[in-house]
Amino acid sequence: MTLGFDAFTLAAPTATLDSEPSAREAADCLEFRMDLAADPLAALSSYDGELPILATNRADWEGGGAAADGRIGTLERAVENDAVAAIDIELAALEGDRGDRAAARALTEQANEAGVAVVVSAHDFERTPPKPELKRLLRRACERGDVGKLAVTAADRGDALSVLSVTHELTENGRAVATMAMGEAGSHTRAVAPVYGSKIGYAPADPADATAPGQYDLATLRRLVEVLLGSTSR
Numbered sequence: 001m002t003l004g005f006d007a008f009t010l011a012a013p014t015a016t017l018d019s020e021p022s023a024r025e026a027a028d029c030l031e032f033r034m035d036l037a038a039d040p041l042a043a044l045s046s047y048d049g050e051l052p053i054l055a056t057n058r059a060d061w062e063g064g065g066a067a068a069d070g071r072i073g074t075l076e077r078a079v080e081n082d083a084v085a086a087i088d089i090e091l092a093a094l095e096g097d098r099g100d101r102a103a104a105r106a107l108t109e110q111a112n113e114a115g116v117a118v119v120v121s122a123h124d125f126e127r128t129p130p131k132p133e134l135k136r137l138l139r140r141a142c143e144r145g146d147v148g149k150l151a152v153t154a155a156d157r158g159d160a161l162s163v164l165s166v167t168h169e170l171t172e173n174g175r176a177v178a179t180m181a182m183g184e185a186g187s188h189t190r191a192v193a194p195v196y197g198s199k200i201g202y203a204p205a206d207p208a209d210a211t212a213p214g215q216y217d218l219a220t221l222r223r224l225v226e227v228l229l230g231s232t233s234r
């Protein structure tokens with residue numbers, strides 16, 4: 001299965017791949033949160049759903065549940081699975097001093113060779129950094145992957161506007177970005193950012209599977225994006 005991210009792609013986050021049938025109608029792929037799953041590699045090897053998988057194994061130092069030990073190795077195994085069409089890796093793992101930088105970079109090379117798309121992500125669960133910083137992060141993420149992703153926390157509409165504005169600028173510069181502002185003040189960016197070029201949205205089929213504050217449920221985000229983007233949304 002493949003994911004090109006050249007058009008808007010709606011991902012349903014889940015920790016259990018069994019939820020695929022309930023996501024099939026409205027989602028384009030599942031975001032498999034391996035870091036939140038009990039036995040992620042066993043779940044992957046018995047997966048027989050129709051939706052391609054974007055595999056995320058979010059580090060504990062970036063708001064996820066995966067400890068350093070074996071985290072990148074688990075993603076390497078995921079890349080070998082035919083249902084896995086994309087992986088998510090943190091910009092801080094590729095560039096920062098968090099974790100094993102060499103292993104994270106080797107993972108992206110392995111993915112490139114296997115035709116698996118790479119989403120390079122940066123998160124801020126506390127605030128929305130100033131616009132120049134948002135741009136810098138997103139540019140660097142784009143340089144290291146097929147899609148650069150930014151999820152920051154909005155305190156107000158001004159923060160939300162900053163996120164939309166960098167989305168627009170980088171898209172105009174030919175970059176593939178995925179952006180969203182977390183939190184209540186940022187919820188609407190999940191529907192509006194795709195209008196400015198954001199290529200990935202996240203919305204759980206079951207609200208109990210929400211993986212970030214301010215997410216809409218899957219059917220709602222699909223409907224909103226369909227209204228705002230029209231026929232280009234699928």
Ligand SMILES: O=C1C[C@@](O)(C(=O)O)C[C@@H](O)[C@@H]1O
Nearest residue numbers: 013056151180182202211212
């Ligand atoms: O990074 C992201 C974006 C996200 O945090 C959101 O805000 O929807 C949800 C996560 O599951 C995903 O990995």
